[in-house]
Structure formats: C-alpha cells, structure tokens
Amino acid sequence: MENILDIIESIANEKGLNPDRVQEAIKTSFIQTAKRIINPTFAFEADIDDRTKQVRLRQIITVVADDAPELEGEEAGAYMGITAALEIDDEAEIGDQLQMEHDIESYGRSAFATLHREIEFHIQRLVENELYDKYKSKINQIVSGRVTRVDSDQNTTIEIDEIRAVLPMKSRIKGEKFKVGDVVSAIVRRVHVDKSNGISMELSRTAPKFLEELLALEVPEIKDGIVVIEKCARIPGERAKIALYTNRPQIDPIGATVGVRGVRINAVSEELCGENIDCVEYSSSPELFISRAMSPAIISAVVVTENEGEEKKAVVTLPSDQKSKAIGKSGINIRLASMLTGYTIELNEVGGSAQMGEKAQEEKKEGLSSLEALFGN
Template identity: 45%
Template sequence: MEKIEDLLSLVAHEKGLDKEEVKEAFKRSIIKIAKKYIGDIDVEIDLENKMGIYQIFEVVNDDRALENSEKYLYLDEARDFEPDIQLGDKLKVELDLSKLGRSGANSLQREFEKEVTRLLENEIYRKLISKLNTIVTGEVIKVDSEENTWVDLNGVKGVLPMRNRIKGEKFEVGDVLKALLKFVHFDDKRGIVIELSRTSPKFLEKLIEKAVPEVRDGIIKIHASARIPGIRSKVAVSSINPRIEPIGTIIGKNGVRINAVSNELNGENIDVIEYSNKPEIYIARALSPAIIKSVKINEKDGVAIVEVDPEQKAKAIGKNGVNITLASMLTKYKIVLEDAKEKTKDTSKLESLFKI
C-alpha cells in the first residue's frame, strides 16, 4: 500500500493538485470498481498516514456466510484474523486487489484517470471563477462557420461569440486577442464553457484600469459606463484626491491614455465625464457636449426632463440618437428633451441591446 500512496503523491505533484483530494479520488475509484468486480461489498479506505483498503465483514454463525461470503464471515473464520471478535461485530480485512483481475485493474486505472481529470477541471474552474470580469489574453485557434472566435487561454478554450464582438472586427487564426472573461460554466458533457466579451461596458472599464495607474490604485473611481460598441461610449469618474483631476488624468497627455483604449476598441469614441451624486448635475454632464439649461427629475417614473436651447438639441440627441441613448444608459434615467419630444427618436430598442 505504501507504493500506492507514493504513486498518489506523485500524481498530485505532477498535476499540481491537492494530495488529499487525489487520495479521495482514488478512494472513490476503488469503491466503485471493487463493487463492480468483486460484488456488493463494503469497502473502507484509511487515508491516515499509511493507506489501507479494507473489505468489511459482519461476523455471523448462520447461512448468511454461505449465501453472501463477500459481506458475512463465520465466527471461527473471523477469529483467525481477530481472536477476541464476537458475533455481530464488524471485521476489517485488507482487500486483495488481485481479486479485481486484469480487467478490473484496467477499469480501476481508467476510473482513476477520469477522477483526476475531474479534479483538474475543478481546479481550472476555480481559477477561472476568480478571474471573472477581468481581461484575459489568448491566441485565436479557430473561427467557426458562425463567426464565433475560439481562443486558447493557457490550455483551455474560450469562445468570443459573434454577438460579443465589436462590429467590423474580424480575427484570424494566430491573432492575439484581448477580451473580458464574462462567463464561466461547468457542463457535464462539454466540460468548462468560457464566454468572452469585447462589447461589455466592463471591458471598457478594465481597459481604462490597465491604462491608468490612478484607477488601479483607487485614487480615481469609475462609477458607471455605457457603450454602443465600436461607435461611442461614456464613462463617469471621480477622484478622491482633490489635487488629481479625474478627466484629464484618464485622457492623459495629448490623449495618449484614452487613445490607447480607443484603439483596442476598434476606434470607439470615449467621452469621460465627472460623476456627481446630484442627479441633475450628473445628467447635464452626461449629455455633453450639449449645454443644458435645466434638468427636472421625476424619481417615481425614473424620468429626467431636460431643457436645452434649440441650437443645442442636435448635440444633446447626437447622430442617430447615440448621445441621448448613452446618457440614459449611464445615468439610469429616461431622458426627455423638453419641447423636442417629437424630434427625439425612440432609442429604447437600441439601448436594450447594450445594457450590462
């Protein structure tokens, strides 16, 4: 049995798994295969110090010992192992694995390999779960007929569905791709399912975090973001340090920081605004570059009535309604321009496509 324990320690070391988990996996394998090849036996495995695999018998003095010799043992036979044993006691006898035969031994090996594979998948799953909503980088290994992009992430495959790809983007095998780790699921048939995204607002936030040390250090906080991927986005930020101006810091000298983020997003235009906990101010800033005259909030309906001069309406709405849509998504208010209800396009369908 010491050889088995040494083997399990080696497996744990080579696979980077917990030794006790590997022992438990072997225990499950032995019990399953022993029951299949030897019969309906009771098996106990002692994992303390030296490993022992035992068959459990009940001590009897009747025909049960003849009818089911794998579970019952006559008293006189039991006393050959343990002289003081009594009727009704349980006797542990070390299991002879040769009873499994060659077929059983092969089955035990396959079953244990399956158990170790499950442990590896669970370990990978735990690591991936800890990386949810972070940026991962991998090499494109396949683009399927539905234009889903498959990516190698250190030995596991993730998929960037076409719906999570920025419009106009195309990837080829061998390309290095950055994306947000959006979703991880364990499927009994398919194994680990990993979904990536380049359209999530969280991807934008994480790119800014990587590009701006002040965001990583917590000096500048990103309160919210909204995107129409590949076209335009808005980010609301604030600074806990009055000496650090949040908008200029994120944009960087000559726009170097924000341009780097925009380039990663296929040229997406990024508006950075300063957050305010006063809804009226927040909404007015969100509608930039338009200059707003006044904002009235209806909290019950979640509506903001915004008054703008006629020459500012086009800016407030934006091309194809993009600016007012993003402002609504960012602030979580339905924004209505006063005296311009007829001219303001219904952008609810557009907005629903890009909610977090």
C-alpha cells in the first residue's frame, strides 16, 4: 500500500492539490472500500501515518449487554457483548466503542482493485472541486480562450485553461460570428458541475457586467475605484448607457471614462461590435438622474411618483423639438434611460423649442430681478 500512496501523493503534487485534502480523499477511499467488501452497515475509521505512509483501517465496534438484540442478525459484527469486550479491555463498559484493525490486502485482489478505483474516483472529485472553486471565483470576471467548436445552433465552445466553456447564441452580440481558432473574450455567468461532462462554464458577451469589466480594463480610475459605475444598461451591439460618479471633486468621471479624444470608450466600443456608449453622471436625486439619463434630449422638468407597491413612474416634460431625441431610433434612448434609472418614463410634450424655453426662463429671471430691485427682497 505504501507504493500506491507515494504514487497518489505524486499525482496530487503535480495537480497542485492541497496535501490535507489529498489525505482526506485517501482515507475516504479506504473507508468506502471496507464498506463494499466487508459490510456497508459497519462504521470504519482510517488515518495515515505521515512517517510510514501506511494506512490504518479500523472498525468501530460498540459494546452492548450479552443478551442485547443487536448481537443477532446481519449487523451483529458491529456490536460486541460485554463479556467478550472485557477480555480485550478489562475496563470496557456497555456503550464503549472498541476498535478492530483490518488489512485491505488480506481480502485479496478484488479488494485491492476496489480500493484502486475508489482512490481514482475521490482524487478526480478532488481535482474537479478544486477547479470548481477556482472558476466559481471568476464569476462576473472576463476570461479569454480559443474557439474549438461552433455547433449548428451557433453555440460556441471555447477552451479556457483546463475546462470547456460555452458561449450560447443568446449571449452573443447580434451579428457576431466566430470560427474555430478565434480568440474570444467574455464574462463568466455561471459554472456547472455535471457528472458526465465534468465542469463547464457559461459565458456571456451581452450582460451589462461585461461592459463594466471592459471599462475597468481600459479606465484605470474605474479599476482603482476612483470612478464608480453605479448602474449600466445595454441593448447589446446597439447602444448602452452607464451612470458614473466619483467622490473626488477634482476628477471628472465622464472625461476620465471617455479618455482623450474618446480613446478609452472607443476601445471598449470596438470590442462590443461598435456599440454606442453614453456616459452620464449619476445623481442620488431621481429627477436629476432621469434628466441626465434622457441625454441627448434637453429636458424641461421631471416629476416622479414612488408609491409603495406600485411601479415607479416619471413624467418628463420637454419641448416638442426634443421629443425625437428623447425617444431615439426605435425607442432605444427612452428604453435605456428607463432601464438605467429603474423608472417607467412618460413624455409630456409642450409647445415651443428648447431654445425658446431657455429664453423664456432668462426673461422670467430678469423680470424677477427687476421686481426685487423695485420693491426689495
């Protein structure tokens, strides 16, 4: 058994497994083997001598009264009468647990083969658990790999290190096509464990988090937490809106994200097949935030209603010539603004233009100033 343990330890080291977990897997293998070849109802314990690397397998036997019913039937071997127990241990009492050692090798070649299969099984489970923990920690992070297969449904299989990842068609940006050999980046949405196929990952290029992580890669201020992405909304491949803020007055969150001549935001847009990305400054004031989210439209007023248990609504008043900008092509601007803010937005169109509205506001202020000068504050 010593040689087998050395081989298993060597394999565990090659795979970078935790030695303590390897020992637990080996002990479990011995216990399961004993249950298979001796009796599945018996209780066993196993430990490993770190110096000799030998395994000690012991059966736990409960001491009972000589006339106890447990001493009859198939499970009788799990119990021992008090008289027999006193011959082994003169201090034994009813309810004590004695230990009987077993040697797996003494049960023949079939027992050895069973042990070998059990060790292989538990080491493999250990490897898979290590991989699962490793990649589960990568959920909502970007990974890259090479395309190995594209099936008839356009689901893309990507090889990432030791495991297989799948980018479903529904999670692919509209118009994208991949072929074998392409290098693809995507975000990890979930990690699966399947008894037949092992561990696999599901990827996405359409999730808002993918845009957020791409921005973190391109914008150091976001990666360092100086600029924070509060919310993000996407219609993949077409347009996106992101709400940004910073607690540092000297930093312009929009300018930092866009970069000089748009170099940072354009790099992200290129990765997303030309997706147009609008950056707006987040505000804790719903009215101000909604007004900014409706950009490029110029808004006159916003009134929000937030009744408990009801849908949050916002009525946006704007000049007639701003309505088309507010709605956007095929309604994309107002949809994204609603997704970003969490409000159902209704437009209230008023006559005149944005320029006329601004002029009216200035005239109103001038009139108020004249009255204040005439009558005092």
